[in-house]
Structure formats: C-alpha cells, structure tokens
Amino acid sequence: MKKFISALLCVSSFSFASMIGVDALGQEQIAGGSAAMAGRGFAGNAKTGETEGVSIVNPARQAFDSKVSFNLNFLLDVSTADRSNSHFTKTNVAIPSMNLTFPMNDFGALGFSLWQHYSSSMRESVNNEAENWNAEIEYQSSVYELVPSYAIRLPFYRAISLGASAHFVMGSFNRNLTLGPDNSEIDSADVWATNNSDVTDHVSGDWDLKSSAYFTVAAQFRGRMASYYLSFTTPYTLKNELEYNFRFSELDTLAPTRYTRSIKVPAMFATGVNYRLNKRHNVMADVAWRAWTRDIENVAGSWNMSQVTKTQNDFNISIGYQRDGSDVFYDSYWDRIAYRAGLWYKNWYVEDVSEIGGSIGAGFPLGRKGMTLDLAIQGGVRLTDDDRNWSESFIGIRLGLVGVGNWGKTRGQ
Amino acid sequence: MNKKKFILFPLLAFVLSSCLFDTDDEGLSNWLSDQGMPSSYKVQTVTVGDLNPLSAEVYRDTLPENARVRGLFGSVSGMSYKAFFDFKLESFLDTLNAADSVMSYLHLRLLDSYYTDASTPSKMFPIEEQLKVHVSWIVSEKMSNSEYKDLENVTDSVWFHELESWNPKYSADTTISVSIKRTKDKKGKFVLDSLSSYLTIDMPKDLVEDVRKSKGNRRLQLSITAPEASHIYRFYGSAYTVYHPQLVMEAMGKKQYAKSYAPMRSARVYSNREKCSDCLVLHGGVYDSLLVEFPSKPILKALSDFYGDEFPYTVGDSNDVRQAVVMAEVTFYRDDSKGQSELGLPVMVVVGTYMDSADVPVFRGEQYAKLNKPLINASGHPNMVFHEGDSLSLQVTYGMRDFINRASDGRTFKMVMRLGKSVVLDKDSTYRDRVFVKADSTEIANGNVIKSASGDTLQVFFSDVDFARYDFSTIKSKPATLKLWLASKRGEE
Numbered sequence: 001m002k003k004f005i006s007a008l009l010c011v012s013s014f015s016f017a018s019m020i021g022v023d024a025l026g027q028e029q030i031a032g033g034s035a036a037m038a039g040r041g042f043a044g045n046a047k048t049g050e051t052e053g054v055s056i057v058n059p060a061r062q063a064f065d066s067k068v069s070f071n072l073n074f075l076l077d078v079s080t081a082d083r084s085n086s087h088f089t090k091t092n093v094a095i096p097s098m099n100l101t102f103p104m105n106d107f108g109a110l111g112f113s114l115w116q117h118y119s120s121s122m123r124e125s126v127n128n129e130a131e132n133w134n135a136e137i138e139y140q141s142s143v144y145e146l147v148p149s150y151a152i153r154l155p156f157y158r159a160i161s162l163g164a165s166a167h168f169v170m171g172s173f174n175r176n177l178t179l180g181p182d183n184s185e186i187d188s189a190d191v192w193a194t195n196n197s198d199v200t201d202h203v204s205g206d207w208d209l210k211s212s213a214y215f216t217v218a219a220q221f222r223g224r225m226a227s228y229y230l231s232f233t234t235p236y237t238l239k240n241e242l243e244y245n246f247r248f249s250e251l252d253t254l255a256p257t258r259y260t261r262s263i264k265v266p267a268m269f270a271t272g273v274n275y276r277l278n279k280r281h282n283v284m285a286d287v288a289w290r291a292w293t294r295d296i297e298n299v300a301g302s303w304n305m306s307q308v309t310k311t312q313n314d315f316n317i318s319i320g321y322q323r324d325g326s327d328v329f330y331d332s333y334w335d336r337i338a339y340r341a342g343l344w345y346k347n348w349y350v351e352d353v354s355e356i357g358g359s360i361g362a363g364f365p366l367g368r369k370g371m372t373l374d375l376a377i378q379g380g381v382r383l384t385d386d387d388r389n390w391s392e393s394f395i396g397i398r399l400g401l402v403g404v405g406n407w408g409k410t411r412g413q
Numbered sequence: 414m415n416k417k418k419f420i421l422f423p424l425l426a427f428v429l430s431s432c433l434f435d436t437d438d439e440g441l442s443n444w445l446s447d448q449g450m451p452s453s454y455k456v457q458t459v460t461v462g463d464l465n466p467l468s469a470e471v472y473r474d475t476l477p478e479n480a481r482v483r484g485l486f487g488s489v490s491g492m493s494y495k496a497f498f499d500f501k502l503e504s505f506l507d508t509l510n511a512a513d514s515v516m517s518y519l520h521l522r523l524l525d526s527y528y529t530d531a532s533t534p535s536k537m538f539p540i541e542e543q544l545k546v547h548v549s550w551i552v553s554e555k556m557s558n559s560e561y562k563d564l565e566n567v568t569d570s571v572w573f574h575e576l577e578s579w580n581p582k583y584s585a586d587t588t589i590s591v592s593i594k595r596t597k598d599k600k601g602k603f604v605l606d607s608l609s610s611y612l613t614i615d616m617p618k619d620l621v622e623d624v625r626k627s628k629g630n631r632r633l634q635l636s637i638t639a640p641e642a643s644h645i646y647r648f649y650g651s652a653y654t655v656y657h658p659q660l661v662m663e664a665m666g667k668k669q670y671a672k673s674y675a676p677m678r679s680a681r682v683y684s685n686r687e688k689c690s691d692c693l694v695l696h697g698g699v700y701d702s703l704l705v706e707f708p709s710k711p712i713l714k715a716l717s718d719f720y721g722d723e724f725p726y727t728v729g730d731s732n733d734v735r736q737a738v739v740m741a742e743v744t745f746y747r748d749d750s751k752g753q754s755e756l757g758l759p760v761m762v763v764v765g766t767y768m769d770s771a772d773v774p775v776f777r778g779e780q781y782a783k784l785n786k787p788l789i790n791a792s793g794h795p796n797m798v799f800h801e802g803d804s805l806s807l808q809v810t811y812g813m814r815d816f817i818n819r820a821s822d823g824r825t826f827k828m829v830m831r832l833g834k835s836v837v838l839d840k841d842s843t844y845r846d847r848v849f850v851k852a853d854s855t856e857i858a859n860g861n862v863i864k865s866a867s868g869d870t871l872q873v874f875f876s877d878v879d880f881a882r883y884d885f886s887t888i889k890s891k892p893a894t895l896k897l898w899l900a901s902k903r904g905e906e
Contacts, residue, residue: 019444023448081440081444083443083444083447084443086439086440086443086444087440088440088441088444124441125441126441126442126445126452128442131442131452132452132453133442133452133453134452134453135441135442135445135450135451135452135453137441137445137450177450179451179452179453179454179900180453180454181453181454181456181739181900182451182453182454182455182456183456184455185455185456185457186456186457186458186898187458189787190458190898192783192784192785192786192787192788193739193740193742193783193785193898194456194739194740194898195783197456197739197740197898197900199454199737199739199900201902244734245734246734246736246737246900246902248737252811254732254733254734254737254814254815254818255732255769255772255815255818255819256732256734257729257730257731257732257733257734258729258730259729300449301902302450302902302904303449303450303451303902303903303904304449304450304904304905305448305449305450305904306448306449387447388447388448388449390444390447
C-alpha cells in the first residue's frame with residue numbers, strides 16, 4: 001500500500017512553492033490543502049454540512065456528514081523571492097491532499113486522508129561563464145501523512161461529536177546541488193583536467209516518525225447558529241535518515257556517509273467557530289497554535305550552509321466567509337454556486353517569518369449528482385527578517401474536486 | 414453557462430500573472446549565496462611528490478585463449494606463443510593405412526589485416542627465417558560412434574582447461590622456410606605476395622605414422638610452437654570458412670588421395686621467457702599486469718596539510734565525502750631503452766584501480782577521459798611508452814576517489830598497469846578516428862607514411878596488438894608524483 005501511494009505521489013509531482021525553510025522542513029500545507037478551505041482563508045474547520053468532509057485539525061467534524069464524499073485537491077502556484085533588487089520566480093503544481101469520508105449514521109463516520117504536510121520543492125539553474133556561475137539546485141522533499149480518522153456524535157447529546165485521527169508519516173528527501181568548476185585558483189596549464197566535471201552535492205533519505213504514529217483528538221459542537229471545535233495534536237519526533245554524497249553521475253559516486261536528523265514537532269492546539277448569519281451565510285474563524293521549543297536541524301552538510309533553522313511560536317489565524325450554494329437543482333446556476341472569501345495570518349515555524357494571505361473562492365456544482373468543483377484564488381506575502389530567507393510574494397489557484405455518493409443509504413434516510 | 418470558462422478564466426489569469434513575475438540574472442546566484450551555497454565549486458590542486466611504492470609485482474597471463482579468429486605461434490621479445498588444434502580424423506584412416514606412402518602438412522593462412530596494414534612498419538618486410546617448429550600431438554584411442562559424435566559438443570572452455578596440463582606422449586621437430594613479402598596492388602594498398610600468404614608446415618614423420626597406424630574413429634590434438642623464432646606469426650583462426658587452418662593428409666600409391674581437415678577448435682597459449690625474475694617486465698598483446706601499491710600516509714598527509722583537517726576522516730561511519738577527486742594523475746619516470754616493440758609505434762598503458770562496490774572491493778578500469786590537448790599536440794599522449802620524453806602519466810581518478818573516501822579503514826592505494834593498444838595517431842588530441850574528406854598523406858609515429866583517399870578512415874589505434882616488452886623496473890627506484898584536482902564542500906572561513 002505504501003509503495004502504491006508513494007508511486008502515485010511521485011507521478012503527481014507533489015510540491016509547494018516557497019523557498020523558505022527548504023533545508024529544514026519546507027513549507028507547511030495548512031488545513032490539508034483543501035481548495036474549499038483555501039477559498040475562505042483556511043477558516044471553517046468548525047463548519048459542518050452534508051459533505052464538508054475530512055478536516056485534518058478537526059476529525060470530529062465528519063460525524064455530521066450525511067453523505068460519502070471523495071475530495072481531490074490541486075494547487076498551481078507562482079512564487080517570487082525578493083531581496084535587495086534581486087529576485088527569482090518559480091512555479092509549481094501540487095496535489096496537496098486526497099480525502100474520503102464514509103458516514104455510517106449512528107455508528108459514526110470513517111475518514112481517510114493522504115496529506116502532504118510539509119514540502120520543499122525547487123529546481124532552478126544559473127549559468128554565467130563570465131562570473132563563474134554554473135549551478136543547478138534541486139530540492140524535492142515531502143512529508144506525507146496517511147490519516148485514518150473516526151468520529152461519532154454523542155448518543156445522549158447529538159449536538160456534540162468526538163473524533164480522533166492517527167497520522168502515519170512517510171516521505172522522502174532529495175537535494176542535489178550540481179556545480180560546474182571554477183578554475184580561478186589553479187594554474188591555466190591545469191585547467192584541462194576539469195572539462196566536463198560537474199559535481200553534485202547529493203543528499204537523499206526518507207522521512208519517518210520516531211514512534212509509529214501521532215494523534216489528533218477533537219470535540220465539535222454544532223449549534224443552530226454557531227458551531228465550535230477544539231482539537232489537540234500530540235507532539236511527535238520526525239526522523240530523517242539521510243545519506244550525504246558527492247557524485248559525478250548517478251553511477252559514479254562516493255560511499256555516502258549516513259546521518260539521521262530528528263525534528264521535535266510540538267503539540268498543536270486548534271479551535272474555531274462557524275456562525276451562520278442566516279440560512280446560507282456563514283462567517284468563521286480558526287486559530288491553530290504550536291510552541292516550538294527546539295531549533296530544527298538543517299540538512300546542510302556542505303559549504304557555508306546553516307546547521308539549524310531557528311524556530312518561533314507557530315500559529316495560524318484565519319477568518320472567512322461563505323455563502324452556501326442552493327441545493328435546489330431548479331434554482332439558477334449562479335444561486336447554486338457557493339461563494340467564499342477569507343484572510344489569514346500565519347507565523348511560520350521559521351523564526352522571523354510570517355505570512356499574510358487572502359483568498360476568494362467558489363464551489364461550482366457539476367450536474368445533479370452532487371459533484372462540485374471548488375476553485376480558490378489566493379495571494380499574499382511571506383515576510384522575513386533574517387539573512388538567509390528572502391521575502392516572497394505568491395499567487396496561486398487551487399482546484400478541488402468533490403464527489404458525493406449515497407452509499408449505504410436506503411431511500412428515505 | 415459554459416462551465417469550461419470557469420476553468421479557463423482562472424488559468425488565463427494565472428498564466429498572465431506568471432508573466433508579471435520575472436527572474437533576474439543574479440537572482441538565484443544571490444539566493445544560493447545567502448543560503449551558504451556556492452554557484453560553482455572551486456577547483457584546487459594538491460601535488461604529492463616523492464611517492465615510493467610499497468610493492469610492485471608482475472602477474473602473468475597463463476590461461477589459454479580461443480584462437481577461433483586469430484591463431485598465433487612463434488616467439489619474440491621474451492615471450493612465445495603455442496598454437497593448439499583439435500581435429501576429428503574422419504573416414505580416411507583406412508585409405509591412409511593402405512597407401513604406399515603418406516605425407517601430411519599444416520596450412521596456416523597469414524592474417525591479412527596485420528601483414529598488409531599500412532601502419533605495420535615497412536622495414537619489417539620481407540620476413541625471412543628458417544624456423545624450427547616443435548610439433549607435439551596426442552592421437553586418441555579408438556572411439557565409439559557416439560563418443561566420436563560427442564566430440565563436437567565439448568565446450569571450448571573444457572578443452573582449454575585440459576590444455577593447461579598438456580602432456581603429449583609424442584613430439585618431433587620440423588623445419589620450414591619462412592618468406593613473407595608484401596607488395597602494393599594497383600590502388601596502392603599492401604597485399605601479401607601470393608607465395609607469402611600461407612605458412613606450410615610439414616608434419617613430422619612420426620606423427621604421420623602414428624596417425625596412419627590408427628584405425629576407426631580417432632581424435633588428433635596437435636600443438637605447434639617455435640621457441641627460437643624471431644617473430645610471432647598471426648594466422649586466420651578456426652572460425653573462418655575458407656582461410657581456416659588445414660591439416661592435409663595425402664595417401665600415395667597406385668592412386669593419390671588427399672584429405673583436408675579443419676580443426677573443431679583451436680587455442681593459443683602464451684608463455685613468458687623472461688630471464689630476469691625481479692624485473693618488472695610487461696608484455697604487450699597479453700594480459701600481463703603490474704600491480705603497484707602506494708602507502709596511504711604521504712597522500713593523506715599532503716591532504717591534511719592542504720586542508721588543515723584530519724585525514725583519514727573518522728567521524729560517524731568514516732566515509733569521507735568532504736571533498737571529491739575531480740581528476741588524479743600519477744606520473745612515473747620512464748626509460749624506454751630496455752623495451753622492445755614489433756611495430757615501432759607508441760603503446761598506451763592501460764590502468765585499473767580497486768574500489769568499493771556495495772562494500773566489496775572490485776577492480777575497475779580507469780578511463781583515459783580527460784585530454785591535455787596542448788600537451789598531446791606538442792608531445793603526444795602522456796600515457797604511452799615508446800615515444801619521446803621520459804615520463805608516463807596515468808589517470809587514476811576513480812581509484813583515488815575511492816581511496817580518499819574510504820581511507821579510514823587503513824587501505825593503501827593500488828593500481829594495475831597493462832600494455833594496451835599501439836597508437837597510430839599519437840599526437841592527435843581529438844582522440845578520434847580520422848575520416849578524410851580529401852586525399853591526404855599522414856606520417857605516423859613509426860615513420861610510415863599512410864596515403865588516404867577521400868572517405869578513408871585512419872584509426873587512432875593499430876588494429877592488431879604489438880607483442881612488445883617493457884621494463885617498468887624504474888618504478889621501484891624512481892619516485893612517482895601524484896597530482897590531485899579536488900572539489901571540496903568545505904565552507905570559507
């Protein structure tokens with residue numbers, strides 16, 4: 001199963017765009033990267049509905065789902081890093097998550113997610129013979145989580161549900177810095193020996209957890225107008241088993257030296273509220289918070305690369321609005337569309353890095369059977385205040401496909 | 414409502430917005446610099462002088478080789494070759510037995526590609542000598558039909574293994590007069606004189622009689638050698654349908670009958686005839702090899718002095734990836750005066766080293782991958798013997814990379830040398846076969862002038878081997894120099 005999923009993920013070329021923290025954990029994909037959530041500023045984990053589906057931070061929510069839903073999310077992203085009149089841009093395509101919820105009425109609801117939690121991705125090259133620049137940098141790191149979850153409404157108080165999920169971690173890390181020779185320090189009579197001699201500083205390895213899994217537990221209250229949730233995610237230690245090498249081609253390498261870095265990720269507290277203004281208008285807000293106490297050991301291992309990434313308290317505040325689409329098929333198409341907007345402020349786990357973003361989105365119903373295409377357009381800035389990380393501006397499009405089914409339902413249920 | 418537009422509009426917006434973002438030339442370079450990464454690696458060189466080997470030892474090639482394509486016999490430069498043939502004597506023995514007299518001879522067709530090659534030195538011809546050929550043979554016991562039929566199914570390797578303990582009951586000498594002349598045809602290409610194409614070796618009387626008295630199904634294994642010869646003769650092997658070696662038997666009486674036998678298989682075995690056991694003599698054209706072992710200490714000390722770090726590296730699993738060898742070259746003192754070559758062409762020295770593959774040391778041939786073009790144009794490839802100059806420079810990049818990477822286990826640096834191919838285009842730094850677009854003439858390393866027509870190809874290497882000898886004994890007395898071109902991951906202080 002792991003192999004199948006890994007192969008699927010490789011084919012999909014999963015990646016995010018930010019260059020910040022590439023040598024640590026990379027960029028975190030909050031809220032499971034859902035296009036619907038992204039459209040409302042990543043707020044709305046407390047919002048329940050027929051097919052709101054899996055919430056990574058709030059596994060209790062799916063207990064209120066009444067239909068089976070499958071959700072697949074895509075992200076197209078352009079990101080530009082800037083510093084002192086220098087800038088460079090890169091584009092990425094990603095599939096940040098796939099989710100499946102399976103409500104079982106009184107027996108609760110099961111959910112499965114495949115989530116790319118952290119990722120570093122870039123492949124850029126620079127060539128300028130006059131300046132002796134000849135480099136190609138490639139990062140491909142993905143921390144995937146396979147998240148089975150279960151939630152059930154309390155039998156004696158149906159407005160409250162409890163949920164839990166387990167996070168099984170896997171993934172791979174790959175960094176290649178391919179460099180051409182700079183012969184400025186050697187005698188001109190010796191230059192012949194460096195023709196066609198690109199070398200690659202190669203690091204590769206796997207992501208794993210020190211323990212078998214980490215867990216999220218959550219409670220959800222669904223009121224007539226207001227819904228709330230509280231969740232707690234256990235701390236965990238990520239293990240990254242790495243091989244450092246110097247290679248001239250894939251077959252011409254040195255014997256690598258091996259090293260395992262451990263990253264202690266702190267516990268996360270999350271809460272949120274969704275308030276229904278009238279029948280179809282919702283406003284919502286979410287907060288997630290983690291207190292990092294230890295710096296993150298970087299992959300580093302060569303030249304003057306920094307050994308650690310300093311951390312800070314990492315939190316995410318989101319506010320959002322959604323006007324639900326009409327579920328009456330005979331209403332006009334514009335009325336059946338869900339409209340969304342939101343803003344977020346995120347303090348990254350990387351010290352002195354924060355992100356401000358905004359988004360608008362819509363959910364377009366496709367046909368009578370409940371298929372929906374969620375679209376979100378997002379943009380914002382990542383601000384930094386250190387010597388290494390550059391500030392970034394980003395825009396992106398997220399697409400989410402939601403399929404809904406009535407499996408296991410009898411007529412009238 | 415056309416739903417496609419819902420996707421199309423945002424995609425269009427996305428593409429347009431991509432155009433607004435741009436990358437400037439210095440962007441990535443500056444970003445790499447801020448991450449502590451370079452935009453290229455600085456090449457540094459380290460020279461280790463006065464490198465004396467711990468040991469140097471010659472290993473001889475002793476195994477029989479297949480002579481399907483090319484058979485050899487004769488002797489030159491402290492080495493000799495013995496040729497072996499395996500015949501089935503079919504359905505002619507009764508005729509032989511009844512004949513008044515019998516004669517037999519072995520026809521060997523000389524290899525045109527060697528004797529008529531324009532690079533073969535003209536002064537070598539004519540080749541004339543009285544050759545004493547030593548013939549030894551084994552005629553088998555009478556065989557059943559099935560045993561006889563099965564002979565053809567014996568694999569060559571099994572027969573080669575048997576030849577390693579070749580111990581014939583009978584042997585005898587015979588003498589032939591060799592005269593090989595070559596002339597030019599109308600197009601100016603060399604051809605062998607019609608009387609020179611074959612070597613015909615009369616079989617000794619004892620052999621003829623031994624065969625004649627045999628009856629039924631018999632196998633004849635035959636060996637010829639000429640230890641006192643001054644040449645090693647090349648002839649077409651048993652795989653050729655027309656030019657294969659032929660053992661001819663003639664029965665003479667009232668009527669005259671003759672039968673020609675083609676060998677089922679043939680082999681050649683080289684033997685070393687050098688008298689100096691301490692000399693580091695390698696022979697060309699065979700798999701003789703010279704293993705030279707250098708101590709690790711001077712190499713690691715030079716690296717330690719250069720980088721200011723500890724060598725060998727002993728942190729963690731002790732695999733040193735702090736730097737890598739971009740190029741490594743060992744230079745030996747060279748004295749060609751004790752060597753001999755048949756062709757007068759320079760001979761390239763082939764190198765191999767040892768390295769780890771999945772933690773198992775394996776032998777790997779080093780590539781002559783980097784060409785010092787100015788040097789080659791001026792004085793020829795630096796990895797050759799029998800040419801101007803007094804040094805021999807050999808590229809040992811793979812082995813040196815592995816040695817420094819794994820030096821913590823106390824290993825020494827070992828390299829293996831062998832005499833390789835003869836070089837025709839010794840000062841051509843393109844190191845590629847030359848194709849002529851118009852008629853031209855080229856003077857090659859041994860003084861031959863080769864005329865080429867438009868479309869002709871002149872190969873870098875001579876097509877056959879040179880049974881040369883080269884004495885590398887100075888390796889033990891004259892220190893070598895190792896030069897390293899290095900890429901390091903170390904940051905700047």
